[in-house]
Amino acid sequence: MLSTRALIEELVDANHILYDQGVVDGFGHVSVRDGARPDRFLLARSMAPALVDAADILAFDLDGNVLGGDRRPPYLERFIHGEIYRARADVMAVVHNHSPCVIPFGVASGAPLRPICHMSGFLHPEAPVFEIRSAAGPASDMLIRDRSLGAALARSLGERAVVLMRGHGATVVGANLRQAVFRAVYTEVNARLQSEALRLGAVTFLNAEEAANAAAMNDKVLSRAWDLWRLRVQGPATASRPAAPKSRPRRRAHGPSTRRGSRQR
Numbered sequence: 001m002l003s004t005r006a007l008i009e010e011l012v013d014a015n016h017i018l019y020d021q022g023v024v025d026g027f028g029h030v031s032v033r034d035g036a037r038p039d040r041f042l043l044a045r046s047m048a049p050a051l052v053d054a055a056d057i058l059a060f061d062l063d064g065n066v067l068g069g070d071r072r073p074p075y076l077e078r079f080i081h082g083e084i085y086r087a088r089a090d091v092m093a094v095v096h097n098h099s100p101c102v103i104p105f106g107v108a109s110g111a112p113l114r115p116i117c118h119m120s121g122f123l124h125p126e127a128p129v130f131e132i133r134s135a136a137g138p139a140s141d142m143l144i145r146d147r148s149l150g151a152a153l154a155r156s157l158g159e160r161a162v163v164l165m166r167g168h169g170a171t172v173v174g175a176n177l178r179q180a181v182f183r184a185v186y187t188e189v190n191a192r193l194q195s196e197a198l199r200l201g202a203v204t205f206l207n208a209e210e211a212a213n214a215a216a217m218n219d220k221v222l223s224r225a226w227d228l229w230r231l232r233v234q235g236p237a238t239a240s241r242p243a244a245p246k247s248r249p250r251r252r253a254h255g256p257s258t259r260r261g262s263r264q265r
């Protein structure tokens with residue numbers, strides 16, 4: 001089990017990776033359950049994920065209260081995290097995002113998000129859609145702004161890995177941070193590919209066995225993707241990390257380059 005300090009470091013990396021991979025922009029957030037205290041989770045204060053540093057991480061109880069008397073404003077939608085951790089003992093990390101290719105599958109009836117390739121077997125059989133009108137009535141601002149809405153979202157998620165939120169985005173869970181980040185990235189990829197394939201004709205999705213086997217295989221090699229994604233946001237290796245290749249991959253134009261090298265580790 002990672003120490004709280006190590007979890008915070010990985011959580012900072014997760015924030016930057018999700019931005020670099022186009023899963024979050026100025027909005028969206030990622031949390032991790034504190035393994036030493038399962039009734040607590042770690043989540044940044046309200047800010048853009050790409051700018052999060054270790055000093056920005058706050059601790060919360062499952063009701064969404066900030067612990068330790070820290071008065072910096074938390075994310076309004078922190079109840080997504082607390083209520084999913086409460087409902088799902090197996091969940092150790094949660095990503096909430098508004099990635100653009102996912103949105104159509106939350107609003108179009110008859111087009112469920114399903115696993116189209118082996119990288120997204122975790123989506124099987126399909127991602128459920130949370131309809132906020134069922135929990136908040138017809139005049140909400142679409143946000144999960146209290147515990148009861150968080151609990152309703154957790155019920156829609158059920159035992160799945162991903163729940164879409166109609167007209168809003170998605171929430172993705174994992175047994176650890178790396179798995180949650182991997183799933184969030186490939187949920188967006190799957191949505192983009194599925195939209196393209198549906199334009200071409202009838203689509204053959206992974207069946208139950210293919211999806212389960214592919215997901216189990218990917219879970220064994222999550223670190224391969226994580227290490228690459230982390231390299232893009234962390235800059236040159238330090239003594240504690242493996243050496244970076246001589247020619248670094250070209251960064252995305254929107255990558256968080258302003259913070260490179262500035263982090264206190």
Ligand SMILES: [Zn+2]
Pocket residue numbers: 028077096097098168169
């Ligand atoms: Zn949101």
